[in-house]
Amino acid sequence: MVDSRPHKDDPTIVVRRRVCTDCEVRVTTQESTVDVGKYRARNRRLSKKHRAVTPPDELAAKNRVYQARHRLERAAKDEARETGLSVSSIRARWGLEASQ
Template sequence: MICPKCSADTRVVNSRPHAEDAKVIVRRRHCTACTHRFDTFESTRNVVKLRRNSRAGKARWAAEMPADVLAEKNRVYGLRRDAKIEETGRPLANVMRDWSIAPATRRRPLKHTSPPFPTPRANERSVTTPK
């Protein structure tokens, strides 16, 4: 583990189970460079259960989807995948346009970009405002 203060290596000074939750281990750590001391709380996850729940959720989603809509989604996904692995060196957007595939929608909105220079107020003097 690295030190949150100086990013150097740390060593474990003390390790014990958490007072309230036996699945959590509390480790007291000491930085070898800056002598900063801090605690870490470590626990485990049941990955098998997480995967099972994820697969069950996907199966429920697919079962609720009409068959024709699901088939169209799978067809378009396959075309997008094939367009990504095409080895012609052309940009993906051009390949998708040539194959008549709609571009994938963005999952996050674009960040607001500010203009390169601040817009002057009406009462401020600038190059564009008359004197």
């Protein structure tokens, strides 16, 4: 590492200049100093709060949809492995959206 300094616009980012030891090429990286644990804890609190105000039957319905999509995705991956086709072609053959 040649140089390390805070970003001029965002104090949570550290800008570092590095030099490759093999070819002497200089690169600049930007690394975040955001506390990931704090971010995840906040998301867990919000999720818990959301579950507390959402009716149980609505949560159960969303969970069933999630589980069904997961089973379909797993089945598509298994068939792709067995047939040698791509997962996206299996989804298309089954009439499923590519994002599922």
